[in-house]
Structures are given as C-alpha cells and as structure tokens.
Amino acid sequence: MSSLTSYLLVSALIFSIGLAGALTRRSAILVLIGIELMLNAANLNFIAFWRYGPNPQALTGVMFAIFSIGIAAAEAAVGLGIVLAVYRHSKTTELDQMNSMKG
Amino acid sequence: MTATFLILAAITIAGTVAAMAMRNLVHCVLALTLGFAGLAALYLQLGAQFVGLTQVLVYVGAVAILAVFVIMMTQKPAQTTESIFSSFWLTGSLIAALVFAVLGWAIYSSRLTSAIVSPHVEAAVRPIGDALMHRFVLPLEIMGLLLTAALIGAVVVAIQEKRGSA
Secondary structure: HHHHHHHHHHHHHHHHHHHHHHHHEEHHHHHHHHHHHHHHHHHHHHHHHHOOOHHHHHOOHHHHHHHHHHHHHHHHHHHHHHHHHHHHOOOEHHHHOOOOOOO | OOHHHHHHHHHHHHHHHHHHHHOOHHHHHHHHHHHHHHHHHHHHHHOOOOOOHHHHHHHHHHHHHHHHHHHHHHOOOOOOOOEEEEEOOOHHHHHHHHHHHHHHHHHHOOOOOHHOOOOOOOOOHHHHHHHHOOHHHHHHHHHHHHHHHHHHHHHHHHHOOOOOOO
C-alpha cells in the first residue's frame, strides 16, 4: 500500500465519519461540525495529491486547501449565527423539534 | 507508511469518532480539536507547513472556540435520558458506510495511486506568498470580500432584536 493510498483512505474514513455525524445527530451544532469534518477530509485529499502528484512546484493543491479553509471558516461563522437565531426563535437546537418555518 | 503516520492517523480518527459519538456537546468539541490537531500534524508531515499552521490557527483556534460559545449559549441544563441520535440514525449510518465502501473501492482499484514516484517536496512560505500575490491574486481578493460579507452577515443574523424597534 503506497503512502498516497493510505492518506486517501484516512481521508475517506474522516469523510464518512463526518457524513455519519451530519446525518444521524440531533443537535444542529454537531451537524455543522460534521460538515466541517467533511471539508477537512477534502483538504487532506488536496494536500496528499499535491505532495504525491506530478507537479508539486505549481502549489495548486496547497492554494486550494488554503482557500478551502477560508471558505470553511466563513461557513462556520454564518452557520453558527443561524443556529443562534433559530435558538432565539424556537428555544431549541434539536433538529427533530425544528419542524416549522413560520413562527 | 511510517509509524508516525499510523500514530497521527489513529489520533485523528479517534478524535473525529469521539466528536461524533459523545453525549456532552462540549466534550464533542474538545474531541474535535484533537481531531483537527491530528489533521494539522498530518499536513505538516506531508510537507505543507503553511497549511498545517493555518489549520491550527483557524480550526483549533477559531472554529472550535466559536462552537463552544454557541453550545454554551444554547445548552439546556438537563438532557440526560433522550437519545443523542435522530430517529433515522440507522439509515444515516448505512448511507455513510456505503459512501466509505465506494470510496475505499475506488481508492484500491485506482491505477493512479501506485504509479507515482515521490520526491521530497516542501511548500515554503515564500513561494506561497509569491503565488498568492501573482497567480492567485483574484481568488485572494474574492476571499477577502467573502470573509467581510460573512462577518457582517453572521453579526446581522445572530444579533439580538430589540422589542418594537424591528
């Protein structure tokens, strides 16, 4: 098993764990965290393919990972802000109880 | 595949599994910081120092603290007997297991991964800065605009409305 394969397997495992968390947890905050984990797994793929790819001097994978981290930070801030706003409105962060869109 | 990689991968996966499976949300976020730190160490091991340190700054430093703040602002005192998983948890975990099976099959059957030679490469900070200022300057500006908009948008969404003034 080559190094790239093992990194890709770790990344696939982290992606699946994040997906399982996002699909099964009841807390909206944990669902957001699961989505962050999936983004991180994609970043690990970018870095691994950059490291073991044919042209590492171009730095494309590193750049993509940096921009992806920035996007993920913006997404986390807006997502947690929405969780706070929904909590003010319906007094819960459990997704099972958020069943109405109109107040 | 070295011992360092195995240890770091085990720490990362243990942290992420604990983050998705624990009952107390604050414990979840603490386990998540462990997972993010393990990922940062994996980036460092791959030779991407700048990305690894950015990961520590952004995820371990900012995103985890933000999540802890939101958890502390929204948590109710007593929630012990309820299940932490939603009612369709079986379908969700089945979908995740299927996704992992497909990804693992694709990785194992790919011809690409066995053919690549690996010279020692490192992404120093100076070439990254050069690339950000020349080739990637437009994405950098768009990223700055997006972060500003997200900052303002998060404040506007989360701000407390005063009674009667809104």
